Amino acid sequence: MPHESRRSFLKSAALAGAPAVAPATAAPTADPGYRQSAFEPAGSPRKLTENLFLFEDTCNVYIVRDGSRAVLIDFGSGKVLDYLSALGVTKVDWVLHTHHHRDQCQGFHKAVARGIPIAVPAHELHLFADARNFWRNRRVFHLYYVRNDFDTLTEDVPVARTLADYSTLPWGRSEFFILPTPGHTLGSITLVGSVDGKRVAFSGDLIMAPGKIQNLYDTQIQYGGSEGIDLGIYSLARLREQKPELLCPSHGEPMPAPAEAITTTIGRLTDYYRFQTGGAPVEEQRPYAVSPHLVCHYLTMSSFYALLSNSGKAMFIDYGSASGVHFSTFNAAAATDDRMRFVEHSIDNLRREFGMKSIDVAMPSHMHDDHMNGFPHLKRRYGAKVWCYENMVDVFENPRGYNLGCILGEAFKVDRSFRHGETFRWEEYEFEITHSPGHTDYQMALFTTVDGKRLAFTGDAFFPNAANEGTLRHNLIFRNKVENDSHLKSIRNLIAHEPEMICPGHGRPYPVDRAILEATEKKLRRQQQFFFDLLPEGEVDFALDPSWVSIYPYQIVLAAGSSQTLKINVANYGAAPMKLEVALVTPSEWRVTPDVVKIEAPPRSKGSGSVQISVPRGWVPPSPRLAIAADVMRNGKYLGQVTEAVVEGTI
């Protein structure tokens, strides 16, 4: 059905940037919708304080009143609307949802019919606005991803606005702070605001009563997992720090003594988590001092380091998710257009225990999201600057440009970049940075001396090797861009700099000496020999790089009626000049100029050419996302469609 397809195309594109204010999607007028039952909740709204009411529907619906206006926290069947005039409310400014479960929002069409805008947690937008797409794609056989996202609506909800983590929604004379509180669902939020002089938290189903949660099945994500318990303990601890005076759950009675209720619940959940997993929840894991000025946290998803200056300023090297559970759970949950959720960790602890006063600079060891998905947060919330090795800049600023492993979808600006071999000073420390390819081409090694020890921060290049004493462990991921001598370059860097200790991207810092580095170099020469033995003569690096010819950007965002210039980039790994002819294979209605892009790339060098695509006004895409390909002739030989890009639309 073309109409449906087009709507989805536009919608998914609108969601793609995860904007704070999503353009209102049109009411589904062409769609007759679902038949509704005649069931209704009994009872009527109960006054909690002068301007705060509770209506018990399929979930608790809270009415916050300001004169004749109100906001509703969650909506249930929508029956609440019948009681508003008796409360003197003539206009509802917002329905604010804590999470996407059907009992919270199943009557949404009543809000739509009255023109009441609906706001939803940013990380659950797709489960409201694109619910049908969720149902089209949700695996139901071979079920090992057992997250209860099955409690998603059957119809798409027109969403007026997303509620982004750590942001504030202003409303009348007051405001609501959006605290991320995953646990009951992965995208759940708690709204914290002031009502009648009291600090009130609307916490969804994070907690039901002192020591109680509504159910356990909503806390399981992976087969046999207890992820939602771990996340819930984290969230309850953050909620307690907000010092609410009244806690309003979606199920259960409002709690007038939140701190006690939360502490009891954390205690019980922690005991249960230890019983089920034998491990400690992330809330109990802390960074430790490697030496007086170097703090490391290695129980986080990737290790992260805080280098402390005597001034109290800190330089972070990497800063990713709070734990493996935080990372892998949100990673698995991220829908096509969703962004992996990052929640803050360790910063309070660095302040209290280690005397950190500010986060001045953050440097990524490499471009992988598990190492730096906290960077946008550090910039936004703490004004930290991001410094990095030069080839990472465009990956961070234009993440749609590339088809590489582990790219963070959220773009951010880099404040300063460094060339291979460049030295610089930060506070009382001297650094040298080198390119350190292998694990990924977009990786640095950072050398410095801290507390009298020569250190190398090397990201995911090398790890201690438990199985084979005497060499370091490396890894090989072709989608990360690797050449036959990449790893050798990195180990030779280390040999040249002779660090005493390596600070790796996962695990604790470990000592190294020349013997182990040289043995590792020897091992890596063997890897190189394998490449030469296994791969076609003269084609070795072409056979290691799936993107030796690529379309830039890889993810093309464009609207009907617009045009865009794309680049065709080519790496010529060969010893002779290369002539490339490239023809884009696109939907037939598009205009592509020129028909054939001609590129000449010198030996062992790069080449590039441009091509313009124009999409006619009124063009209806066949699907929400589609691919285009590039048909390639190399030195007169027809290779076929050896590379591609994906296309999404915009409104």
Ligand SMILES: [Zn+2]
């Ligand atoms: Zn729920």
Ligand SMILES: [Zn+2]
């Ligand atoms: Zn990595």
Ligand SMILES: [Zn+2]
């Ligand atoms: Zn990593």
